[in-house]
Every structure is written in C-alpha cells, then in structure tokens.
Amino acid sequence: MSNQKDAAHSGRGVAVSCACNPVERCLPYLCIRGYHLPMTPSQSPSYDAIVIGGGPGGATAAMILARQGRKVLVLERERFPRFHIGESLLPYNRDVFEEIGILDEIEDGRFVVKKAAQFVSGDGITGARLIFGEGMFTEVKSALQVDRAIFDDMLLNRARSHGATVHEGATFLRHDVTDECATVRWRDVDGVEHTDTAAFVMDCSGMAAVTARQEGIRRERPGHRKVAVFGHFDDVLMPEDDEAGDTVLVVRDQSWAWFIPITEKRTSVGLVMDLAEFTPGKSDPEALFAHIVSSTPELQRRMAGAQRQGKIHVVVDYSFSVDRMVSPRLMRVGDAAGFMDPIFSSGVMLAMVSGRDAAHVIHAALTADEKMTAAMRRYERELRSKMDAFWEFVEHFYTRPFLELFLQPQARWNLPSAINAVLAGRPDQPWAVRWRLRLFFTLVRLQRFFPLVPRLPWGQPGLQKAVVGG
Numbered sequence: 501m502s503n504q505k506d507a508a509h510s511g512r513g514v515a516v517s518c519a520c521n522p523v524e525r526c527l528p529y530l531c532i533r534g535y536h537l538p539m540t541p542s543q544s545p546s547y548d549a550i551v552i553g554g555g556p557g558g559a560t561a562a563m564i565l566a567r568q569g570r571k572v573l574v575l576e577r578e579r580f581p582r583f584h585i586g587e588s589l590l591p592y593n594r595d596v597f598e599e600i601g602i603l604d605e606i607e608d609g610r611f612v613v614k615k616a617a618q619f620v621s622g623d624g625i626t627g628a629r630l631i632f633g634e635g636m637f638t639e640v641k642s643a644l645q646v647d648r649a650i651f652d653d654m655l656l657n658r659a660r661s662h663g664a665t666v667h668e669g670a671t672f673l674r675h676d677v678t679d680e681c682a683t684v685r686w687r688d689v690d691g692v693e694h695t696d697t698a699a700f701v702m703d704c705s706g707m708a709a710v711t712a713r714q715e716g717i718r719r720e721r722p723g724h725r726k727v728a729v730f731g732h733f734d735d736v737l738m739p740e741d742d743e744a745g746d747t748v749l750v751v752r753d754q755s756w757a758w759f760i761p762i763t764e765k766r767t768s769v770g771l772v773m774d775l776a777e778f779t780p781g782k783s784d785p786e787a788l789f790a791h792i793v794s795s796t797p798e799l800q801r802r803m804a805g806a807q808r809q810g811k812i813h814v815v816v817d818y819s820f821s822v823d824r825m826v827s828p829r830l831m832r833v834g835d836a837a838g839f840m841d842p843i844f845s846s847g848v849m850l851a852m853v854s855g856r857d858a859a860h861v862i863h864a865a866l867t868a869d870e871k872m873t874a875a876m877r878r879y880e881r882e883l884r885s886k887m888d889a890f891w892e893f894v895e896h897f898y899t900r901p902f903l904e905l906f907l908q909p910q911a912r913w914n915l916p917s918a919i920n921a922v923l924a925g926r927p928d929q930p931w932a933v934r935w936r937l938r939l940f941f942t943l944v945r946l947q948r949f950f951p952l953v954p955r956l957p958w959g960q961p962g963l964q965k966a967v968v969g970g
C-alpha cells in the first residue's frame with residue numbers, strides 16, 4: 501500500500517488526490533502542494549503484478565505468481581467472506597485444484613459432490629440426466645457444488661499464504677500503461693486514494709470488467725439481454741439417494757431456473773429470463789419470483805415447502821464480450837474477459853483456468869523482461885476458443901429444436917458422450933468429440949423442419965414464455 505503517510509516512510513508511493521502523473525516516468529512520486537518529489541531512484545515498478553479482484557480468477561492468478569516468487573498485490577473491493585452467485589462447478593475444475601495444491605482441502609467433505617445435472621421441462625414431464633461418469637470422453641467424473649462465500653474466501657486466503665499482499669475494501673479507480681510499467685489508482689475503505697506501479701495488471705474484476713469499461717471495449721452480446729433473480733432456500737424438494745447433489749435445471753421457452761444444493765439443507769434457486777420481462781427499479785423481484793414459481797408446475801412442486809434464507813438478488817443484462825483480452829502489460833481473466841449466460845455453469849472453471857494460464861504467461865514475460873509476448877496472444881486465442889465451445893451451446897439453448905433434442909437424448913452414435921465432455925469442461929476437443937458435436941448441431945437444424953424426436957407442447961403451462969406484468 502502506498503498512501504501519503506506510508507510513502508514518506510517506505511520510500512515509494514504517491515500522495516492522496518494528487519494531479520501529477522507518475523505514469524510519465526514510471527516513478528513513484530510524493531506530491532505535496534503541487535511539488536512532485538520522486539521517492540526512489542529506481543525505475544522498477546513496486547510489484548510484478550497488480551491483480552484487480554480477489555474472486556476465483558484473481559485468487560488463482562495471485563496464488564500461482566506468488567508461489568513462483570513474484571511480488572503480487574491483490575485489490576479486492578469487498579470484504580471476504582461475501583455472498584457471490586455461481587455455486588455449481590464443472591468436473592474439469594479439478595485440474596486447477598490439483599495444480600494449486602488445494603485438492604485435499606476442497607475434497608474434505610465440506611462441499612456437496614455433483615455427479616450429474618438434470619434438465620427437466622417446466623411441466624415436469626420431459627427430462628434428461630447428464631451423468632459425468634457415463635461420458636466416454638469425460639475423464640473427470642464429478643464436480644462440486646460450493647457455497648461461494650466459503651470457497652472464495654478459502655482461495656483468497658491461499659493466495660495470501662503464498663505471499664500475495666491482499667487489500668480488501670480496496671476499489672480500483674483507473675489504470676494507465678506506458679512502455680516502462682502499468683500504474684493503478686485505487687481507493688481504500690477510508691476513502692484515501694493510492695497509486696501503485698507494476699510490470700503487469702491482471703483484470704480479474706468479474707462482470708465489472710473495470711479495465712475494459714475504462715477503455716470502452718466492453719460489448720453487450722446481442723440477443724442475450726437477460727435478468728437473473730435468485731436466492732438461497734432451505735427445504736427445497738431435491739433429488740435424493742444416488743441422485744443427491746445433482747443440479748436441477750427447469751426449462752421453459754426462453755427462460756429457465758436452477759436448483760443447486762450447496763448443503764444437505766440449503767439450495768440456491770434462481771430464475772433467468774429475458775430482460776424484456778423485467779423493469780429494473782419497477783418490477784418487484786420477490787413478486788416476479790413468486791409469479792414464475794406459481795406458473796411453472798415443476799418449480800411449484802420443488803418449492804412447495806421451501807423457506808427463503810436472506811434476500812432475493814437481481815443481476816440484470818449480463819452477457820458481454822471484450823474486444824481485447826490482452827494488451828501490453830495487461831491481461832484480462834475470467835468474467836472480466838467476457839461473461840456468458842450461466843446455463844452450463846462454466847464461469848468459475850473458466851475463471852480459474854484463465855487465472856492459472858495468465859499467471860504462467862506473465863511469469864514467463866517477467867523472466868524475459870517483455871511487456872507483450874506471443875504467449876499472451878496465444879492465451880487470448882485459446883480462451884476465446886474455450887468460451888466459444890460453451891457459447892455454441894448457450895446460443896442454441898434458447899431455441900426449441902435444441903431443447904427438444906437435448907431433453908430427449910438418443911444414445912445413437914454416442915452423441916450424448918460428446919455433449920457430456922464439452923459440458924464437463926474438457927479443455928480439448930479430440931476428433932471423436934468434434935465430429936459428434938457437428939452431427940448433433942446438424943440434427944438440431946433438421947429438428948426445426950422434421951421432428952426427429954417428439955415436439956414439446958410449448959404453449960402449455962410451465963413451458964410457455966415467462967410473461968410477467970410490470
């Protein structure tokens with residue numbers, strides 16, 4: 501940290517509210533009444549990396565860099581533990597748990613084991629269970645459902661214990677980049693502003709995507725203006741015995757609901773619908789939630805004895821992409837590199853995988869004393885292709901032919917196994933998976949004109965569009 505008081509003692513940093521620009525020469529300055537006093541003769545930045553955001557992406561990146569002996573500063577706006585949505589993980593998250601050495605801690609029984617995801621139509625009649633253990637191309641057979649307050653706190657503490665400096669209650673304000681360094685201006689809980697310099701900035705700020713917003717390169721995904729209304733409930737009717745721990749997704753035309761068991765008693769329940777159905781500031785989220793539950797037989801059945809714990813949260817209009825994931829001295833990780841509709845629970849895995857990959861790329865760039873490398877460009881290409889694999893499913897998910905085939909899977913040609921591998925988060929797509937996916941999406945196109953599987957009664961209660969009065 502480098503506020504005015506610290507700067508005088510530590511020999512680095514910039515004073516509060518100063519108008520000088522330390523970026524010009526990448527030198528920490530002390531600024532008193534318009535006089536700018538350089539604090540150190542050195543031109544080296546204070547940190548190897550400044551990580552904005554201490555969620556799963558930021559904590560993973562900070563942990564890996566700090567473990568490699570790099571000097572890392574994490575700026576996190578909230579105080580942990582804090583509520584965060586996104587509780588259902590994917591099997592291939594395991595690779596990162598293993599690499600960062602938390603597999604034992606994470607599999608000690610504190611989190612619910614998820615062996616499958618169930619997709620059910622809103623009328624409760626049609627459904628499929630995607631069992632990871634049965635996928636012939638899925639090598640990791642289960643995943644976890646986590647309370648994010650506990651999970652994220654555990655990851656951030658790990659980053660701290662590996663040597664990263666973590667400031668909570670620290671809000672990013674702006675970044676600037678020169679040939680010599682990146683500079684980040686931020687505000688602490690007492691409202692005091694600070695400036696720190698680093699060789700690299702990692703934007704891991706989640707959907708806030710702070711650096712992309714500053715640069716004006718954050719773009720909404722056309723056709724994906726959605727709203728999610730969600731909360732935690734006790735005593736929801738959930739699958740039992742061998743199916744205990746399953747995620748349940750209830751599907752309607754253009755909308756869906758999730759049920760994610762985060763403990764034996766508590767379930768995360770959320771509804772996702774078109775933004776057109778919701779007027780921010782006017783629509784009452786609790787009334788909307790109650791209306792959709794009461795008009796969907798499968799939701800009604802599961803929520804009959806449920807008790808809400810805490811408030812109903814709303815996230816509006818969330819899918820976006822960014823024009824650039826990397827630029828000299830800057831890498832974007834996780835949701836800050838682009839956010840997609842959470843139907844297939846890919847967010848935390850992509851955040852941790854990209855946090856890990858970006859950390860390795862930055863470590864190598866620091867070693868080579870480079871500000872932009874071929875590996876950074878490769879990182880962007882690979883992350884975009886991982887996201888595209890999910891986007892193809894997300895885009896189709898809101899079409900009737902896809903849902904008809906998806907909810908009534910046919911074992912022929914092992915097509916469900918290829919889908920299983922992608923939705924488990926398998927990072928590569930071998931030819932055996934690829935040709936099956938292409939065939940599956942061809943069948944989806946055919947289903948539009950010829951019913952290869954029975955059509956669903958879209959106008960019936962529980963399957964029609966979620967139309968709600970203001």
Ligand SMILES: Cc1cc2nc3c(=O)[nH]c(=O)nc-3n(C[C@H](O)[C@H](O)[C@H](O)COP(=O)(O)OP(=O)(O)OC[C@H]3O[C@@H](n4cnc5c(N)ncnc54)[C@H](O)[C@@H]3O)c2cc1C
Binds near residue numbers: 576673
């Ligand atoms: C409705 C909904 C349901 C979801 N369900 C799932 C799911 O079931 N499974 C799944 O895997 N994913 C799910 N996701 C996505 C998941 O939540 C994210 O993909 C995941 O949290 C991304 O991790 P991250 O580290 O990139 O960002 P985050 O976890 O969002 O962490 C970013 C951090 O940056 C901090 N920050 C933000 N702005 C600033 C600032 N100015 N200064 C300092 N710090 C800042 C925030 O406080 C936050 O702690 C869901 C998302 C939504 C919206």
